[in-house]
Amino acid sequence: xxxxxxxxxxxxxxxxxxxxxxxxxxxxxxxxxxxxxxxxxxxxxxxxxxxxxxxxxxxxxxxxxxxxxxxxxxxxxxxxxxxxxxxxxxxxxxxxxxxxxxxxxxxxxxxxx
Amino acid sequence: xxxxxxxxxxxxxxxxxxxxxxxxxxxxxxxxxxxxxxxxxxxxxxxxxxxxxxxxxxxxxxxxxxxxxxxxxxxxxxxxxxxxxxxxxxxxxxxxxxxxxxxxxxxxxxx
Numbered sequence: 358x359x360x361x362x363x364x365x366x367x368x369x370x371x372x373x374x375x376x377x378x379x380x381x382x383x384x385x386x387x388x389x390x391x392x393x394x395x396x397x398x399x400x401x402x403x404x405x406x407x408x409x410x411x412x413x414x415x416x417x418x419x420x421x422x423x424x425x426x427x428x429x430x431x432x433x434x435x436x437x438x439x440x441x442x443x444x445x446x447x448x449x450x451x452x453x454x455x456x457x458x459x460x461x462x463x464x465x466x467x468x469x470x
Numbered sequence: 471x472x473x474x475x476x477x478x479x480x481x482x483x484x485x486x487x488x489x490x491x492x493x494x495x496x497x498x499x500x501x502x503x504x505x506x507x508x509x510x511x512x513x514x515x516x517x518x519x520x521x522x523x524x525x526x527x528x529x530x531x532x533x534x535x536x537x538x539x540x541x542x543x544x545x546x547x548x549x550x551x552x553x554x555x556x557x558x559x560x561x562x563x564x565x566x567x568x569x570x571x572x573x574x575x576x577x578x579x580x581x
Contacts, residue, residue, distance in 0.1 A: 391569070400474075400560050400572030401513070444511055455501070455564035456525075460513040 359384040361449050363461025371469050376437055378464045380447035381429040387449040390423060390430045391458070395444045404445075405432070408453075434466075442468045473497050474573040476561050482579045483551060491546045491576045493561030502544035503570070504536060505560040513560075519544055548578075556580045 360383040370376045382390075388409040393401035407414045407421045407430065414421050418437075423430040430449075434441055447461040474495045483489055495502060504516040517536045518525045524536065533549045548555060561573040 393570075395511075398574070400562070400574050401570070402572065403569045406569075446513060454566070454568045455503070455562075455570045456518060458515065458570070463511045463513075465511075 359387060359449055359451070359459040361447060361459050361461040363447050363464060365464060366462065367465045367467070369467040369469055370437055372437055372439060374437055376434045376441070376466055378432045378445055378447070378466070379429060380431070380449075380461050382449040383428070384449070384451055385428065386451040389450050389453050390421070391448050392421060392432050393446045393448065395446065395463075397443075401446060437468050439468050439470065442466060474561055474563055474571050476573040476576045478576060479574065480577050482581065484581055485551055485553060487551050488547070488549045489551060489578070490548070491559055491561075491578070493544050493546070493573060494542055495563040495571070496542065497563055497565070497571060499563035499565045499571070500541070501564045501566075502538070503562040503564070504544065504546050505562060505572075507558040507560060507575070509557070551580045553580050
């Protein structure tokens with residue numbers, strides 16, 4: 358089955374700086390890679406996703422890149438703000454959507470004022 | 471309007487008891503899920519269910535059983551609770567297997 362590794366487990370950055378979270382996956386058939394943000398006391402919420410036919414996707418301050426050859430994908434957050442503090446999860450699946458998602462172990466992002 | 475709602479939000483119980491967590495979604499989605507999040511924040515699928523098929527993660531003990539009275543509800547029943555069942559349980563729904571919409575979670579503590 359799929360195995361998703363996520364690094365780092367904790368990331369502390371100064372407000373205004375950029376943050377990068379990296380994930381690797383094992384199943385070359387995986388074709389859908391979402392990122393979820395979980396705020397304290399809440400359920401995870403989708404913030405961006407990418408499919409295997411695209412190398413990069415951007416939405417305002419958030420971008421995701423995918424390297425299929427190396428089987429890794431990354432989340433980039435620019436101009437970080439206090440409200441970006443949360444736990445971020447990457448995930449992967451060969452099912453093309455929500456079914457069969459394997460999540461990484463999460464990254465606790467801390468934005469220092 | 472809450473899209474995916476779970477009750478109760480907190481549940482404290484003794485080992486050996488049987489408990490249920492209820493989940494309702496008002497999004498009209500076809501598929502519902504139960505996820506378990508342990509103390510290290512690791513998210514793991516337990517079940518996925520639509521009106522045709524129940525898919526069970528093979529690592530889930532058979533003390534856990536989902537029950538769906540209708541398309542908008544997927545309840546989780548747990549028998550003979552054990553200490554290791556303590557976790558946050560998330561219900562989620564999805565339209566045709568696309569984005570997951572999570573509830574706010576139910577924190578279960580087994581004493």
